Amino acid sequence: MTSTNQIPTIASIIQAHQSLKQSKPLVQCITNSVSVNFMANVLLSAGASPAMVDNPEEAAEFVHFANSVVVNLGTPTSALVEAMKLAIQEANSIQKPWVLDPIAAGALSWRGQLAAEFLKSKPTVVRGNASEIIGLAGLGSNSKGFDSSNDPAHAVGAARSLLEHTHVVSASGEVDHIVAKTQVNDKEKYWLAKIKGGSFFFPLVTASGCSLGALVAAYTAVTNPFNAVVSAHAHYAVAGKKAHLKVDAPGDFQREFLNELYKVTAEDFETYLEFSIEELDVA
Template sequence: MVEHPSQLISPALERLRQTTPLVQCLTNTVVQQITANVLLAAGASPAMTDTPEEAADFARLASGVLLNAGTPSASQYAGMREAVRGANEAGTPWVLDPVAVGALHHRTTFAREIIAHRPAAIRGNASEIVALAGLGGGGRGVDATDEVAAAIPAARQLQRDTGAVIAVSGAEDAIVTAEEIIWLRSGSPLLQLVIGSGCALGALTAAYLGAARDSGIPAGDAVLTAHAHTGAAGQLAARRASSPGSFAVAWVDALYELDAAGVAELVAVRRELA
């Protein structure tokens, strides 16, 4: 079923801008600055509090939490476990971005362990989702070698096992909930040439889930809007810049400039029963 995206996007985006959710990012060292800039431009507030001593306390205060083990250390793994504990105690939604899961053993073990603690969402590329579900070996590092459609059985399995919304990123994104699959077409190939664009999307997903909490906005719609906002900004940026460096700046500007109507005009959404 194809429907106008504004019906799904407007409530969540407007709620984000009204509430300025505070997002705790336990993320990799390569992408911290771009992640913070993306959150600020979109309308959220970033915090990079990842020490084991503080992570649980901050997760209780935050609106949403991101776990991204892109460049993990023993201390960061401990901080992530503490953040999940604090988030769950406070009812704070948290998001797992399973970077390079399947390709590397230790992070794969950690990710499979942590999803038992009920994330609000899991966001990854097709190969990461397949590997996290135990149905494949993962991609080439952070690069997917599977198509989004091939990852749908794995996404459905993860959704049943964890209760999370599962977002599979690709040429056409798939947002899998217990009731439906929402397919989203948006973005630009230049996003793949900007370091941290996918990792920042994980943080933005946490921001939208945090904003949507206790508002009546479905979690699936919040996750969809994070992806639509990111992709629409990429499309707008690609009209202004044709090379990665200038595109990266234009992308952050577009995240700031776009309102719900602007996002809805640039993306296509279709829904099917899960």
Template sequence: MPALPLAKRLPTLDGIVAAHAELRARRPLVQCLTNVVSANFMANVLLAAGASPAMVDNPEEAAGFAKVAGAVLVNLGTPTSAQVESMRLAVQAANAAGRPWVLDPIGAGGLPWRGAVAAELLRQNPSVVRGNASEIIGLAGLGEGAPGFDSSDDPAQAVPAAVELLRQCQAVSASGPVDHVLGWVGDSADSAVPRLLRIGGGSALLPRVTASGCALGALVAAYLAVSEDAFTALSAAHVHFAVASELAEEGSRGPGTFAALFLDALDAVDAELIRQRAQLMPEQAGA
């Protein structure tokens, strides 16, 4: 995989604040191969957070763009044969160019064809896998999987599956009321162990806005482009999302106003708000 440096320790608040500062300073270019439902909202989320989106997902251009993007998102929300070919080409180019990329395996455990595509892409060693609990379980081949978008599974149930997926990537997250983020930590690849960081906060309105999870995957890619390691990048994206959603909920009247205020809040999040509101709860994950 296009490996970022190994995380020497669990992500810290200081590290997350530093990653946020880098995101704002560098405005990374993120290539998004995503679904038709999420593209507009995802692009607006990236712009509001401080990154630059590019929805380049055709076979003729996907590989060339992946070579110059800061990071690549591969989202399996509504895959077509042509888009899957673009994903293959973009992933191959990203790996060859040393660009980090994110796999968001929407519905991977519930639909056979996309499940096979997800398994194929996983073998190409993404930097990060991000999904809800049922998608993480389904991708790892545990249980029956789930339909995908609106999982009610507890992310804690996905921890064993996430540890399994770490055999093929650097960090994994399962989203939910408390996000569970796992990654490798150590001084070398031989001594690294999987560790778990739980991230609290957020808003119950997030699942009521179309493409909020998809947009989180894109923000993960943006942080991958500027962070020192994948574990910190993934954690920083989850914290940024959680803090922004809390701010948005405070002024919203429901899902519609929340969606608009969420974009404003992504822009408003700064170092002070991260330090005030981030809820980091580290735990040991089993090997």
């Protein structure tokens, strides 16, 4: 899938953050049972609004009210999967952005089949850890699914291959790697953005990755897909870095992280964000 995304900058990240705070986009979260509470709190703290409408009877209808949708495969059930399919179909029909979070796509066969099926529906963004991105692309068989054992740098090739189906792919980790394709004057270019993660406590907080996927969905409602993914990761990283400076244990980190998501300013992006972007050589 080719995107006409503009290349993200610090200025465009700050603008997206301001737009998020002003518009408070409503995100429909069709997610796993483990993540519901923390995901909702992350969205609220960041400036968005969550709606956990995940039943087959209402999922498609609610897409019309939501500004974006996140589909998370963490704990799929037959009813939840049906709701996902209906929401995805409706989102595509009315051109609402939606994010696919393919948890354990390379580790468990049923959800792997689901992830591959959903990928064909062309999500706006695919967000996962490195193992999940590699597993989804079919480039490796060593995915541990829920826990990322792969360096996100190793997922760049897999992420690039997935751009046939989506605008942007991100692999999160100590350094988040975000891959996108742009088109300017009929010329395609591939890009790699890197954002250094905010804290080593993130893997010790349940649903921190899932909630990042929801925040990505929130940002897709206010800016173009490439800038949305970079902005969400930047917001997460800056808040995580600020929270990390105040605590020495994961429970305290979880609390302070929510506080810092709420308090992030334009000056914080300029002070704390470690961000780079480069053109990928695809020859």
